[in-house]
Amino acid sequence: MHYLITGGAGFxxxxxxxxxxxxxxxxxxxxxxxxxxxTANLAWLRETFGPHAFTLVHGDVRDACLLTAAIRxxxxxxxxxxxxxxxxxxxxxxxxxxxxxxxTLNVLEAVRLLGNHPIVLFASTNKVYGGMETLIIEERExxxxxxxxxxxxxxxxxxxxxxxxxxxxxxxxxxxxxxxRIYGTRTVVFRQSCIYGPRQFGIEDQGWxxxxxxxxVLGRPITIYGDGKQVRDLLYIEDLLNAYDxxxxxxxxxxxQIYNVGGGPANxxxxxxEFRPLLERLTGREIPVRWSQWRPGDQRIFVADIRKAAEQLxxxxxxxxxxxxxxxxxxxxxxxxLFASLTPSP
Numbered sequence: 001m002h003y004l005i006t007g008g009a010g011f012x013x014x015x016x017x018x019x020x021x022x023x024x025x026x027x028x029x030x031x032x033x034x035x036x037x038x039t040a041n042l043a044w045l046r047e048t049f050g051p052h053a054f055t056l057v058h059g060d061v062r063d064a065c066l067l068t069a070a071i072r073x074x075x076x077x078x079x080x081x082x083x084x085x086x087x088x089x090x091x092x093x094x095x096x097x098x099x100x101x102x103x104t105l106n107v108l109e110a111v112r113l114l115g116n117h118p119i120v121l122f123a124s125t126n127k128v129y130g131g132m133e134t135l136i137i138e139e140r141e142x143x144x145x146x147x148x149x150x151x152x153x154x155x156x157x158x159x160x161x162x163x164x165x166x167x168x169x170x171x172x173x174x175x176x177x178x179x180x181r182i183y184g185t186r187t188v189v190f191r192q193s194c195i196y197g198p199r200q201f202g203i204e205d206q207g208w209x210x211x212x213x214x215x216x217v218l219g220r221p222i223t224i225y226g227d228g229k230q231v232r233d234l235l236y237i238e239d240l241l242n243a244y245d246x247x248x249x250x251x252x253x254x255x256x257q258i259y260n261v262g263g264g265p266a267n268x269x270x271x272x273x274e275f276r277p278l279l280e281r282l283t284g285r286e287i288p289v290r291w292s293q294w295r296p297g298d299q300r301i302f303v304a305d306i307r308k309a310a311e312q313l314x315x316x317x318x319x320x321x322x323x324x325x326x327x328x329x330x331x332x333x334x335x336x337x338l339f340a341s342l343t344p345s346p
Contacts, residue, residue, distance in 0.1 A: 193262025
């Protein structure tokens with residue numbers, strides 16, 4: 001099949017392109033190459049598969065004409081291109097809107113108007129649930145925990161877009177769902193938790209798992225906001241791509257569906273109180289950190305209830321937190337020169 005990956009030079013995109021090329025699919029990458037590491041990811045793909053293994057369209061999702069031309073003959077669109085940082089959305093909400101809402105609408109309109117009916121996968125976020133202030137959260141020695149949601153947060157939990165980023169991604173999330181209802185577009189939405197793994201050039205504001213590993217390897221300063229007991233469920237990149245493949249394989253059954261996709265209760269970790277011992281074992285030294293105030297809207301805990309994806313897609317995470325972070329650590333260590341050139345000095 002012919003896949004078009006918007007944001008295909010990014011972390012998730014380049015890993016999926018690698019998988020698709022490895023099994024002989026035809027791939028077009030649509031990317032404006034603005035993200036840190038994008039050119040390095042393209043170089044990796046070309047070194048692995050050859051300079052002509054994929055088509056590159058150097059474009060922005062806000063360019064409706066160029067995007068429509070690129071989508072014209074594809075079978076699957078995986079829409080990953082977006083503005084991804086809450087802090088950036090607060091500083092520049094208009095640009096955040098234009099990329100995340102207008103860009104997503106451009107994808108959907110291209111699919112609708114062209115009439116070639118490709119499958120459309122959309123990377124949404126758990127931020128669509130907002131700060132979740134009404135939940136009863138229990139504080140334990142090293143982490144926070146839900147009192148009433150032992151399996152995590154389900155897709156039926158009320159939406160509460162918080163921050164311009166939450167609003168823009170949430171709008172795209174709902175547009176995807178409604179185009180399936182109104183126009184019959186074969187969309188699937190993934191509300192993703194913390195995705196991590198190789199090819200992730202994390203920074204403090206986005207991709208925190210990779211950022212902590214990169215900073216620890218390079219001796220860069222790490223700042224912990226809040227008390228470090230915040231909990232997230234972590235999902236290794238290969239497991240996310242398995243979910244994408246499962247949705248495509250079952251599209252006749254799951255078109256129009258929304259899935260929470262994360263590590264689930266078995267792969268949750270507190271941001272520092274539980275991450276620190278693992279990272280210090282890997283580095284073999286104590287890692288100093290700076291402490292700062294809580295950031296507005298920071299969830300004390302988010303763990304996805306992944307039972308719907310398990311039931312409908314036959315999907316379960318395969319890579320545990322310790323194994324996944326160890327793989328990421330070894331990849332960062334093996335690519336120190338690349339990260340040293342991309343990461344600012346203290």
